[in-house]
Amino acid sequence: MLDRKYILANVEEVKTNCVNRGVQCDVDKLVDLETERKEKDLQSQEFNRLANEISKKIGKADPSERETLKEEARSYREKKEAAAKTCDELDAAVHELQLRIPNLSHPDAPIGKDDKDNLEISRGAHLPREFDFKVEDHVEIGERLDLIDFEGGARTTGSGFYFLKNDAVLLDMALQQYAVTQLVKRGFIPMTTPDLAHEDILEGIGFNPRGNETQVYSVENSNLCLVGTAEITLGGLYAKQTFDSEELPVKLCGVSHCFRTEAGAAGRASKGLYRVHQFTKIEMFAYTLPDQSDAVHEELRQIECELFDALEIPYRVVDTSTGDLGGPAFRKYDLEAWMPGRGDAGEWGEVTSTSNCTDYQARRLESRYKVKGEKGTNFVHTLNGTAIACSRAIIAILENNQQADGSIAIPAALHPFMGKDKIAAK
Template identity: 60%
Template sequence: MLDRKFILQNAQLVAENSAKRGVSVDVDAICRLEAERMDALKQAEELNRQANEVSKQIKSAKDNDERQELIAKGRSLREQKDAAGAAQDRLEAEILELQTILPNMTHPDVPEGGEHDANEIGRGKTPVPEMDFQPLDHLQLGEKHDLFDFEGGARVAGSGFYFLRNAAVRLDLALQQFAISHLAGKGFTPVSTPDLALTSVLQGTGFNPRGPETQIYSIENTELNLVATAEIPLGGMLSGQILASEELPLRFCGLSHCFRTEAGAAGRASKGLYRVHQFTKVEMFAFTLPDQSTAMHEEMRELECEIFDALEVPYRVIDTATGDLGGPAYRKYDLEAWMPGRGESGDWGEVTSTSNCTDYQARRLNVRSKSNTQKGTDFVHTLNGTAIATGRAMIAILENHQRADGTINVPQILRPWVGCDVLECE
């Protein structure tokens, strides 16, 4: 959520920014309603002040007549105050509804446009493999090695769910172990998170659990929802807290399951593990002071690169364009791994993304910082970044590390956890 004063003082900028990001909001209406709300608020406060004054006089009333007169006066003032207050509440709700639709402001370097306008800003250390044989996709490899059971998953939970089997389970765990170990060594506190979160926490992090386009599974008759990423519980973890500035930045790596309905995704290129309703992810999350977030964003991007370099997976780094940022992000980098089995002859597929959400989430979640030397509080900045989404990472590993004979090389770094160097054929 953007700051209301900022919106009022920069209405033109905010409107332009929203348009650029493909969100249409009537910013003028916000300004108009806010002016009305202020009037109502001031009126209510003034009436309340008068009522308080009258209340104080009652104790020292000379006689019963004067007392009764004051009581009547006080009652009338409170009634008027309540009316003004109700008007204020109505306007506030109306404004808030519009205000929450507004996306975050945008880093000046972010390219304008949609998916194809993103800037490629780097490549990983591992070159795209040159294969002198027809590479298999991860589903074919999975069949060869008995790694996935999509039919069984569908029988249990419907299309889009799956069982991992055999080495896939070990790979899945190995990826989690590796990511957690790597990040724990870089000052990130490992946490495993609740897989369910309250609706208010989802909204605070910028997810909307309602409406036909929602990506979120909700539990009927409760305020609980299955999380779509650990970003949600991690952001909510410190909601309402005032953090000591000296202790920032706080770095966490959260392990969670992720659940997504993928509403509206039908027909989008997706097969196998690429777009599923449930997967496991290790997520980086940070709370920083405002002037620390840019550096933290670069740090997270760098860590994502380290992780995929260590996995010996070729990738490119993308500076996501305005239309593709999502609401909370000020800037977003994606890592797209090369997937030899994707499309006709291999293609890039998103495996991680890291966003600097500045104070957009913190404002709604009400996470602030304070130092002894400073008066008042500031909203912190929040950042998130995928360390590893195990499903997509697994696609990239299997497809890039396959060999002509169908065996699959296990990346060096994962071997201690997988327990072997090569996945042999059945």
């Protein structure tokens, strides 16, 4: 959410940004309604002040005058109520419009319509392999080596769910251990997090928990939703809290399950583990001062690169175009891993994503910081980044590391956690 004052003071910039983001917002209407709201707010305050003034007199007043004064105060209160009611209605309307306005965009973010306009900025340390045998995709590998049971998932829970089996379980857990270990080394506080969260937290982070297009599962007869990422809970953790500026940046590493309905995704490339309704993810999250967020964003990107380099997975990094940023991100980098089994001859597939959301989420969630000795508080900046999304990392490892003999080589970084250096052929 953008600051209303900022919107009013920078109407043209905000409008242009909406166009670049490909989002339809009625900025003019917001400006009109907000202007009107401020007037009503002023009126309401003035009536309230007058009423308070009289009320204060009543206690000391001569009993004979009390009834008159009471009547006077009552009439002011009524006027105040009327103005306040209008003000509240306008406020709700403004808020609705305000929520739809996306964050501003980093000046260096490529301007474009969708993911085709994303700008490749670098490649990982490892190049895609040349295979001298026929490559299998991860679904075929998973079946041949008895690693993944999609049919069982569909039977018990539905299409898009799966059981991991045998060495895939060890691999899944090794990836988690590896990621957490690496992040702890880099000063992140490890946390396991709730897999459900209140709707208002989802909204604060920028998810829409309701509606046909929602990506979110919600629990009946409650205001709880299954989280789509630990970003939600880690971001909600400090809602309505105030940091001391000295303790920032705070860097957290969250382990959670992620649940996504993938509504509207039917028909998109979604074979096997690529687009599933549940997976496990190690997420990085940071709260920073405004002037730290750019640097921390680069740091998160760097960590993602290091993790995937250590996993020996070929990838490229893209700077996400304005049209593909989503609402809360000011700038976003994606790592796309090479997946030899995708498409006809392999394709890049998104495995991580890191966003600098500046104060967009913090404003909704009311996460602030205070500088010692300075008056008042400001909103923090929030950033998030995927360390490892297990399902997609597993795809990349199975497909890139398949061997001519049918086995799967396990990257050296995972040996200590996996307890073996390969998944043997059957």
